[in-house]
Amino acid sequence: MSNSMTNNRSSISPAPVKIQELAKHYGAIKANDNVNLDIEGGEFMTLLGPSGSGKTTTLKMVAGFVEPTSGSVMIDNKVVTEPPHKRDIGMVFQNYALFPHMTAAQNVAFPLRMRSVPTQERDERVKNALAMVDLADRMDQLPRQLSGGQQQRVALARALVFEPRVVLMDEPLGALDKKLRENLQLQIRAIQQDLDITMIYVTHDQEEALVMSDRIAVFNNGKIVQVGTGEALYERPETRFVADFIGESNIFGGRLDADGSHLKSGDLSLAVPATMIASSTPAALVVRPERMRLNRLGTDLQGSNSLEAKVKDIIYLGSERKYELEHANGTVLIARHQVGRSNITPEIGENILVSWKIEHGVVVTDEG
Amino acid sequence: MASITDSADEQNRPSLQGKFNRWTWLLLPALLFLAIFFIYPLFEILQRSVTEPTLGISNFVEFFQSPVFSAVLFNTLKMSFYVMFFCLLIGYPYAYLMNHSSRRVAGLLLIAVLIPFWSSILVRTYAWTVLLQRTGVVNSMLIGIGIIEKPLKLLRNFPGIVIGMTHILLPFMVLPIYSVMQRIDKDFVTAAESLGARPFRAFREIYLPLSLPGVYAGSLLVFVVALGYYITPALLGSPRETMMGAMVVQQVQQVLDWGMGSALGVVLLITTLVILGVVGRIVNINEVLGGSGGPE
Amino acid sequence: MNRKNWPLRIFGVFAVIFLLLPTVIIIPMSFSSGRTLKFPPPGYSIRWYENLFTSPLWTDAAWSSIQIGILAAILATVLGTIAALGLTRGEFPAKGLIQAIVLSPIIIPLVIIAIGMFSVFVRWRIAGSLMALVVAHTVLAIPFVVVNVMASLRTLDRNLELAAANLGANPVRAFRFVTLPLIAPGVMAGALFAFITSWDEIVVAIFLTSPTLRTLPVVMWGQIRTEVDPTIAAAATILTVITTIVFTVTTILQTRGNTTT
Numbered sequence: 001m002s003n004s005m006t007n008n009r010s011s012i013s014p015a016p017v018k019i020q021e022l023a024k025h026y027g028a029i030k031a032n033d034n035v036n037l038d039i040e041g042g043e044f045m046t047l048l049g050p051s052g053s054g055k056t057t058t059l060k061m062v063a064g065f066v067e068p069t070s071g072s073v074m075i076d077n078k079v080v081t082e083p084p085h086k087r088d089i090g091m092v093f094q095n096y097a098l099f100p101h102m103t104a105a106q107n108v109a110f111p112l113r114m115r116s117v118p119t120q121e122r123d124e125r126v127k128n129a130l131a132m133v134d135l136a137d138r139m140d141q142l143p144r145q146l147s148g149g150q151q152q153r154v155a156l157a158r159a160l161v162f163e164p165r166v167v168l169m170d171e172p173l174g175a176l177d178k179k180l181r182e183n184l185q186l187q188i189r190a191i192q193q194d195l196d197i198t199m200i201y202v203t204h205d206q207e208e209a210l211v212m213s214d215r216i217a218v219f220n221n222g223k224i225v226q227v228g229t230g231e232a233l234y235e236r237p238e239t240r241f242v243a244d245f246i247g248e249s250n251i252f253g254g255r256l257d258a259d260g261s262h263l264k265s266g267d268l269s270l271a272v273p274a275t276m277i278a279s280s281t282p283a284a285l286v287v288r289p290e291r292m293r294l295n296r297l298g299t300d301l302q303g304s305n306s307l308e309a310k311v312k313d314i315i316y317l318g319s320e321r322k323y324e325l326e327h328a329n330g331t332v333l334i335a336r337h338q339v340g341r342s343n344i345t346p347e348i349g350e351n352i353l354v355s356w357k358i359e360h361g362v363v364v365t366d367e368g
Numbered sequence: 369m370a371s372i373t374d375s376a377d378e379q380n381r382p383s384l385q386g387k388f389n390r391w392t393w394l395l396l397p398a399l400l401f402l403a404i405f406f407i408y409p410l411f412e413i414l415q416r417s418v419t420e421p422t423l424g425i426s427n428f429v430e431f432f433q434s435p436v437f438s439a440v441l442f443n444t445l446k447m448s449f450y451v452m453f454f455c456l457l458i459g460y461p462y463a464y465l466m467n468h469s470s471r472r473v474a475g476l477l478l479i480a481v482l483i484p485f486w487s488s489i490l491v492r493t494y495a496w497t498v499l500l501q502r503t504g505v506v507n508s509m510l511i512g513i514g515i516i517e518k519p520l521k522l523l524r525n526f527p528g529i530v531i532g533m534t535h536i537l538l539p540f541m542v543l544p545i546y547s548v549m550q551r552i553d554k555d556f557v558t559a560a561e562s563l564g565a566r567p568f569r570a571f572r573e574i575y576l577p578l579s580l581p582g583v584y585a586g587s588l589l590v591f592v593v594a595l596g597y598y599i600t601p602a603l604l605g606s607p608r609e610t611m612m613g614a615m616v617v618q619q620v621q622q623v624l625d626w627g628m629g630s631a632l633g634v635v636l637l638i639t640t641l642v643i644l645g646v647v648g649r650i651v652n653i654n655e656v657l658g659g660s661g662g663p664e
Numbered sequence: 665m666n667r668k669n670w671p672l673r674i675f676g677v678f679a680v681i682f683l684l685l686p687t688v689i690i691i692p693m694s695f696s697s698g699r700t701l702k703f704p705p706p707g708y709s710i711r712w713y714e715n716l717f718t719s720p721l722w723t724d725a726a727w728s729s730i731q732i733g734i735l736a737a738i739l740a741t742v743l744g745t746i747a748a749l750g751l752t753r754g755e756f757p758a759k760g761l762i763q764a765i766v767l768s769p770i771i772i773p774l775v776i777i778a779i780g781m782f783s784v785f786v787r788w789r790i791a792g793s794l795m796a797l798v799v800a801h802t803v804l805a806i807p808f809v810v811v812n813v814m815a816s817l818r819t820l821d822r823n824l825e826l827a828a829a830n831l832g833a834n835p836v837r838a839f840r841f842v843t844l845p846l847i848a849p850g851v852m853a854g855a856l857f858a859f860i861t862s863w864d865e866i867v868v869a870i871f872l873t874s875p876t877l878r879t880l881p882v883v884m885w886g887q888i889r890t891e892v893d894p895t896i897a898a899a900a901t902i903l904t905v906i907t908t909i910v911f912t913v914t915t916i917l918q919t920r921g922n923t924t925t
Binding site: 402410412461476490503592593597613616637 | 675676679680687689690701703743746749751752755756765772775776777779782783802803810860863867881889896911915
């Protein structure tokens, strides 16, 4: 019997989650297809993707709200098939789903009551959970009397109070303003590390994913397209979609030549670093804006690609300047530089030479 | 956008005189009309109840002393209660089903409620007199299935009225419950289950309490509307089940005792208003009447 | 949503039968060839409809019902729409109470309204006239117009009127060219509800009609209590068919109103 009451999970080793071949089809529509993901115990895994990419469906299948068409979810090395109320998974919903007829404390006490935790212990744990999210003084208030950020923290306390094996969060900060969101991102991350729990977090906000996660799984069209740390995804994207979705990029679509040393993009031929991608598949060269260097015309640039371009616009962003550049064939490029750190400071309308080192380019597949 | 609205409100404010703004005057025609053709007639009844045959409260004294009249009042309350009970018994699961079906099924269920809601009470009551007679469809069906051997007496008695009125008032129960249930976030029950509540417990602790406002509104409405019914009890019941409405008509049309008839009307009106006033703080009449248009 | 709720579905089927049976059963009966109301009928004919359409008792009543319904609907729609604007936009003390009074004809027992109006109208010597029934049904229909129009007004973006004003429209023109077209579905729905309220109304009509002016439900009421031939079923079918048509149009209007605003 998997009785959630006798929850003797060892607090030393949080539960790993293994998602295998998970699929959810609604008729001909494939909300999820062939999703595989290994999440280590205590890891903060973010499912990132545009809306409709299948990340929330995956989350709901882990929670047990949606029955998979095929595939399985393993928690703590055991396949879970139990109904949601027996899974022992904490979940924070997009709109918090705080019960409107219960106070903050009653909301947090709810999972403990469901597990028949004795009154005294229950009160104690509720108090601790609310103190952890700095809401000890709001215990007796109803959800509607709390601000958005406070409601969010009550929902967090409620999802954590019963020491679940895994915590799931579905765009939990979507409804809050930027400042509050950044604050809570750090708070949630700190609590997750403190309590050493496995966290699966869904968001469409790439900055949020980068700030919070140990690793990120990028979703597109119901599938995971790449999994890795934020840095790996940013520096070494594998597909054009990932390069485009995470951070800003200059992307040249085209095909590699036979020896794989150059990429032909329109009338351009650009030197690329060594790659495994075959010359038969569509490919793209990705260069991050901060890797772009600006030089005077006529500068000799060994080991770099260089293009002549005209400065179309300069946007001052506080610590940075962003340059919009246009090559003669109409290609628009973007370069970013720390103020005071670039080698030249051109004016709008000036013709310059934009360049990047070959090894700073990344060749990715171009799915379409 | 907010700022535009705000500044517009500020522009309106200087034109206010005291607490009124200029839109208020638009209420005047309707209020005047209702005052003459609705409120005044009601006052007329109030007046006649204390002036005929003589000035004073003799009619009311007689009402409360006469075992016949008190029995009618009691009968009316009892009948309304039964009707409310059966409406709730059918209406709650019905509304629940509407909320947990696909869009198309929910639409069909809604139409099944709304068509009787808008068809004539007289026609529906008449249909029941046909359905419930000794050789009617209901009896022959029950005999056909083998539940009963001899036809039941379902007409001109208490069960007849309860069946007919439950049918007629069911929409008043279903619509407010449905509209409240619609507003319950589906995530609440999922959240409760993810926090460890078994489905039935999640229903009892979360869904049921959150749907209660609809239950209160529907029950109150059914009860109050049932109190004043005249047509249905008159056609489906017998003199033994006489309700207040029928008694009022009897006094005015047959006995020609306007004083007593008016007094009965006043008692009925006050009973209605008191119940509305006491229980009605929870009820939003708009919710019920406006709910006829389907999903918000 | 759940595979396990089949008991609830079976219940739903029975509930739908319970709700629709009385409305539906009348139709085959009205086509009966027999003299009594039996189900299933011994055979089918349209003799009761012939009877209905050739008897002046029924045709006169139908004509009166249509006239009263249309006049009451027009009057209630004008008064109700204006009142709905006042209730939605107005600021005044005891707003809740005023709103309750406007809506109260729905909740006050009809018998009381009926004897009250009868008593007053007799004194004013208008009882039994077309005018009296129009006025009475207008009272009963105003709340339905108010509720429908208020619902449309609540979804209306006030900034559209401000924009109209900003573009040079005076308040009346802003209402005529911006507000009214946008709330038209609600107004239409209210008007149709008002018509149905009058068309089906029986209690007040029993008191206010006279031997020379009777509505369709009043004639039915008299017939039900004295005769049992299926002409009543034919009349009931006509009554229901018209109600259903009007109701369907109203529902379409309301859903369209909901999607466009």
